[in-house]
Amino acid sequence: MSEAVAEAEPEVKDDLAEARNQYLTFMxxxxxxxxxxxxxxxxxxxxxxxxxxxxPDFIKGVMNLRGAIxxxxxxxxxxxxxSVEYDTQKTVVIVxxxxxxxxxxxxxxxADAVSDVCNVSPEELRVAPDFGGAINIxxxxxxxxxxxxxxxxxxxxxxxxxxxxxHVQAEATV
Amino acid sequence: MSIDLEQFKEIFFEESFEGLDAxxxxxxxxxxxxxxxxxxxxxxxxxxxxxxxxxTFSFTAVASFTHVMEGLLDDMREGNRAADQEVVNILLQSVxxxxxxxxxxxxxxxxxxxxxxxxxxxxxxxRGGEGAQAVPEKEVEAASEKRDIEEWEISFSPDEDLLQxxxxxxxxxxxxxxxxxxxxxxxxxxxxxxxAMDAELAYLQWKMTLKGCSDKAAIEEIFEWVEDECDLxxxxxxPDRRAEDRREGDRRLTSRRTGSRREKDPQKSKAAAAxxxxxxxxxxxxxxxxxxxxxxxxxxxxxxxGEDFSMDKLENLKTGLGQLxxxxxxxxxSVMSVRMQPISFAFNRxxxxxxxxxxxxxxxxxxxxxxxxxxxxxxxxxxxxxxLVHLVRNSMDHGLETPEExxxxxxxxxxxxHLSASHQGGNIVVEITDDGRGLNRDKILSKAIERGxxxxxxxxxxxxxxxxxxxAGFSTADSLSDVSGRGVGMDVVRRNIESLGGSVVVRSTxxxxxxxxxxxxxxxxxxxxxxxxxxxxTMVLPLGSIIESLIVDKTQLNxxxxxxxxxxxxxxxxxxxRLSEVFDLSDQxxxxxxxxxxxxxxxxxxxxxxxxxLLAQQQVVIKSMESNFCKVGGVSGxxxxxxxxxxxxxxxxxxxxxxxxxxxxxxxxxxEQGNAKYKQARKMLEVTG
Amino acid sequence: MAKVLIVDDMAxxxxxxxxxxxxxxxxxxxxxxxxxxxxxxxxxxxDLVITDVNMPNMDGITLTKSLRELAAFKFxxxxxxxxxxxxxxxxxxxxxxxxxxxxxxxxPDKLLSxxxxxxx
Numbered sequence: 001m002s003e004a005v006a007e008a009e010p011e012v013k014d015d016l017a018e019a020r021n022q023y024l025t026f027m028x029x030x031x032x033x034x035x036x037x038x039x040x041x042x043x044x045x046x047x048x049x050x051x052x053x054x055x056p057d058f059i060k061g062v063m064n065l066r067g068a069i070x071x072x073x074x075x076x077x078x079x080x081x082x083s084v085e086y087d088t089q090k091t092v093v094i095v096x097x098x099x100x101x102x103x104x105x106x107x108x109x110x111a112d113a114v115s116d117v118c119n120v121s122p123e124e125l126r127v128a129p130d131f132g133g134a135i136n137i138x139x140x141x142x143x144x145x146x147x148x149x150x151x152x153x154x155x156x157x158x159x160x161x162x163x164x165x166x167h168v169q170a171e172a173t174v
Numbered sequence: 175m176s177i178d179l180e181q182f183k184e185i186f187f188e189e190s191f192e193g194l195d196a197x198x199x200x201x202x203x204x205x206x207x208x209x210x211x212x213x214x215x216x217x218x219x220x221x222x223x224x225x226x227x228x229x230t231f232s233f234t235a236v237a238s239f240t241h242v243m244e245g246l247l248d249d250m251r252e253g254n255r256a257a258d259q260e261v262v263n264i265l266l267q268s269v270x271x272x273x274x275x276x277x278x279x280x281x282x283x284x285x286x287x288x289x290x291x292x293x294x295x296x297x298x299x300x301r302g303g304e305g306a307q308a309v310p311e312k313e314v315e316a317a318s319e320k321r322d323i324e325e326w327e328i329s330f331s332p333d334e335d336l337l338q339x340x341x342x343x344x345x346x347x348x349x350x351x352x353x354x355x356x357x358x359x360x361x362x363x364x365x366x367x368x369x370a371m372d373a374e375l376a377y378l379q380w381k382m383t384l385k386g387c388s389d390k391a392a393i394e395e396i397f398e399w400v401e402d403e404c405d406l407x408x409x410x411x412x413p414d415r416r417a418e419d420r421r422e423g424d425r426r427l428t429s430r431r432t433g434s435r436r437e438k439d440p441q442k443s444k445a446a447a448a449x450x451x452x453x454x455x456x457x458x459x460x461x462x463x464x465x466x467x468x469x470x471x472x473x474x475x476x477x478x479x480g481e482d483f484s485m486d487k488l489e490n491l492k493t494g495l496g497q498l499x500x501x502x503x504x505x506x507x508s509v510m511s512v513r514m515q516p517i518s519f520a521f522n523r524x525x526x527x528x529x530x531x532x533x534x535x536x537x538x539x540x541x542x543x544x545x546x547x548x549x550x551x552x553x554x555x556x557x558x559x560x561x562l563v564h565l566v567r568n569s570m571d572h573g574l575e576t577p578e579e580x581x582x583x584x585x586x587x588x589x590x591x592h593l594s595a596s597h598q599g600g601n602i603v604v605e606i607t608d609d610g611r612g613l614n615r616d617k618i619l620s621k622a623i624e625r626g627x628x629x630x631x632x633x634x635x636x637x638x639x640x641x642x643x644x645x646a647g648f649s650t651a652d653s654l655s656d657v658s659g660r661g662v663g664m665d666v667v668r669r670n671i672e673s674l675g676g677s678v679v680v681r682s683t684x685x686x687x688x689x690x691x692x693x694x695x696x697x698x699x700x701x702x703x704x705x706x707x708x709x710x711x712t713m714v715l716p717l718g719s720i721i722e723s724l725i726v727d728k729t730q731l732n733x734x735x736x737x738x739x740x741x742x743x744x745x746x747x748x749x750x751x752r753l754s755e756v757f758d759l760s761d762q763x764x765x766x767x768x769x770x771x772x773x774x775x776x777x778x779x780x781x782x783x784x785x786x787x788l789l790a791q792q793q794v795v796i797k798s799m800e801s802n803f804c805k806v807g808g809v810s811g812x813x814x815x816x817x818x819x820x821x822x823x824x825x826x827x828x829x830x831x832x833x834x835x836x837x838x839x840x841x842x843x844x845x846e847q848g849n850a851k852y853k854q855a856r857k858m859l860e861v862t863g
Numbered sequence: 864m865a866k867v868l869i870v871d872d873m874a875x876x877x878x879x880x881x882x883x884x885x886x887x888x889x890x891x892x893x894x895x896x897x898x899x900x901x902x903x904x905x906x907x908x909x910d911l912v913i914t915d916v917n918m919p920n921m922d923g924i925t926l927t928k929s930l931r932e933l934a935a936f937k938f939x940x941x942x943x944x945x946x947x948x949x950x951x952x953x954x955x956x957x958x959x960x961x962x963x964x965x966x967x968x969x970x971p972d973k974l975l976s977x978x979x980x981x982x983x
Binding site: 177342345398399 | 872873875882931937939944946960962963967968970971972979980
């Protein structure tokens with residue numbers, strides 16, 4: 001039932017320092033985004049989820065991940081990009097570990113495709129300009145240039161805690 | 175040999191807190207005039223055990239305090255002191271102090287010695303000793319200083335019945351031999367004729383010399399257990415008076431402390447405190463083991479069957495699968511029972527609270543409890559504690575009258591608060607009953623009108639008025655007292671209970687008292703569910719809240735105010751809620767004339783849910799939505815169905831709330847429309863009139 | 864290794880004694896009061912009994928007396944767990960047939976050295 005495309009167990013586990021600078025990059029439309037690889041728990045093919053009523057459209061629903069109820073978030077919709085039809089062959093769900101004061105959460109984000117694993121040292125990180133766009137600048141850890149392409153590295157904790165959950169809760173209490 | 179006892183600290187703490195609870199209960203019984211010796215004994219035993227354990231873990235403040243407490247209790251046990259109010263009060267204070275001390279230590283904090291010494295002194299004064307009963311120093315080091323003496327002569331004549339206490343001279347000698355070089359001669363002069371000899375008696379006497387040992391105390395210690403069963407003489411062969419005088423007569427029992435190994439490690443003890451444990455009867459564990467055994471047998475039977483399966487074995491397979499499902503159901507029930515605890519754990523704190531509170535309020539209150547053996551899930555119990563405390567406080571503060579008022583009303587001065595628990599179906603019902611003045615109907619009503627919760631012209635039955643106290647922002651207490659009404663209202667009580675999937679209602683009779691009834695599910699982990707289909711989505715409805723399901727009879731459909739519908743069922747008008755609308759599952763409105771209705775009840779609300787289909791009934795394991803996501807309106811959790819898909823569990827109560835909010839919007843829109851029509855009609859009347 | 868019966872109403876004490884004894888290879892049976900211990904004693908024999916004095920139902924002294932009446936316990940060492948204050952109790956225990964005593968606070972090293980005296 002759960003077709004794991006790749007168990008994202010970083011091979012460089014014994015070299016944590018290096019792993020800390022590694023990012024898993026994925027595509028949303030034509031843009032490339034990156035998340036800290038140590039937070040990636042697994043990558044799955046898209047499969048049908050159960051809707052959660054009265055939640056914003058970027059909450060796709062919940063799925064059963066080995067007995068745990070895991071919410072799935074569509075980043076395209078969250079970042080107000082154009083939505084696309086999901087393709088069970090190509091669309092992937094990246095399962096991430098998110099930290100907050102209340103502890104650890106497991107969530108999944110939908111991406112068009114996983115592209116690469118890249119190394120970005122802290123010195124290479126560029127501060128993102130405030131484009132006043134859909135993505136709040138706070139959700140971005142920085143920009144990096146990998147193979148002459150720009151990668152937007154996300155601050156996943158902030159994005160999920162403030163950018164998603166708080167949003168949902170605020171809506172629910174209205 | 176180093177044996178780390180750190181791991182037993184947590185058990186000791188738990189046991190000590192239980193002991194303190196038992197002490198408190200007994201002390202309150204004593205105060206009630208019960209002078210049964212067993213009660214004093216129980217209190218003594220608890221103090222004694224705490225003393226023993228705390229000394230082991232080097233909690234000196236606790237050990238020395240319980241020691242003094244034990245002295246007073248011993249006086250009581252011996253009948254030298256009566257359990258008067260003063261004694262009981264100071265002992266109750268001591269219980270509180272110990273609880274505080276142990277909590278502090280458990281959390282790795284530092285103990286405030288001054289607080290301890292104040293109460294300790296008070297206890298000593300009470301014993302009439304003005305602190306004279308000095309605590310014997312426990313940490314006396316056995317001084318084993320080197321002496322000049324190297325050789326001892328020991329004469330040992332045991333009493334004839336020495337063997338019958340399990341002591342064996344041979345073992346004593348062996349131990350002596352470990353201290354130095356031992357040589358011994360026996361004296362058989364007491365030995366009777368062979369025929370008269372009793373093999374169970376000791377007849378021989380011994381004379382020994384022990385060389386190479388300088389510590390007389392060590393020798394004495396070996397004979398410690400038999401010193402009253404023998405004639406014993408230990409004399410130094412080369413006496414050195416100086417040292418000898420110092421040691422003579424000093425037969426104090428000693429206990430040694432073992433180095434710094436047990437030094438407190440606050441980090442560690444804090445971590446231990448965080449873990450919670452549960453005590454389970456061995457019979458329950460045994461049942462579990464048996465069931466697992468059966469499961470293993472079934473499993474091996476099935477796997478054997480699977481190895482060379484052919485269609486003619488289909489019957490066996492069916493039997494095997496039937497057995498498997500029976501096994502797993504039994505196992506599930508057993509596992510759940512492990513979490514069950516008698517509600518007495520929650521009730522036990524009330525005698526003390528009622529005692530303290532009645533003194534504070536100047537009321538005479540008797541607490542009665544029934545159904546303490548009723549078992550409920552540990553988690554539910556932990557969460558029900560605060561609401562219970564609040565309701566009991568409320569009954570004592572607002573419900574019960576002062577003795578004068580009661581006398582004037584022709585009631586006995588003593589008011590009664592009754593706590594009861596019982597199983598009713600799949601629920602636990604806890605009731606808090608008082609025989610006080612009852613709720614003030616008019617006051618509640620006027621307040622509700624003032625807050626806009628009800629309309630003045632509404633005709634509301636009395637019992638429904640009483641239940642308005644559970645609405646948010648409702649507190650009828652004129653003045654906020656110290657006892658109840660510290661900003662926490664009945665709405666919080668209701669919310670807490672509802673968050674457990676329970677409900678609370680109140681019934682009241684003026685002048686006679688009130689009954690608060692809390693209904694709770696047996697467990698939070700598993701739910702008997704009815705699977706339903708709403709616009710293609712499978713959801714779970716708690717079976718316990720379903721009254722009946724029915725196919726709509728068109729003639730019974732009624733529209734109220736144009737749009738919000740009600741269904742008339744046996745003289746009742748029940749509001750209809752479209753789940754697809756509440757959960758925003760479809761833009762299309764159900765056609766009610768062909769709909770399937772499920773009548774559900776939550777608290778005092780009874781409503782009809784419109785569903786598309788009723789699917790299977792099954793037990794589901796409740797999983798939290800909040801652990802990875804957040805609270806979702808109308809949903810109490812999720813579960814994983816047999817096909818691996820996630821299904822949401824409907825929170826009936828919250829769904830009704832959502833529907834009301836939705837309806838309110840509709841209603842408002844309609845009212846505006848209605849008002850316009852009404853005005854128009856008035857105008858026409860005026861014209862024609 | 865020896866078979867030991869330990870009797871104490873405090874689970875923490877029972878567990879600590881059992882843990883200590885088991886860690887050097889003894890076989891331990893526990894009972895939470897005298898009544899239970901006596902029932903066990905009627906069915907089984909032991910090389911050593913360690914009992915608390917103050918317990919609900921049947922106390923340690925009554926237990927000692929009752930065990931001594933059983934043939935299997937006639938010569939079995941019985942040690943009382945007492946506090947240093949209980950001199951009277953010790954003598955009462957001896958009169959009831961106790962072999963000796965272990966003084967609280969409980970100390971594992973002390974326990975092991977003491978039981979050597981009765982188990983050899």
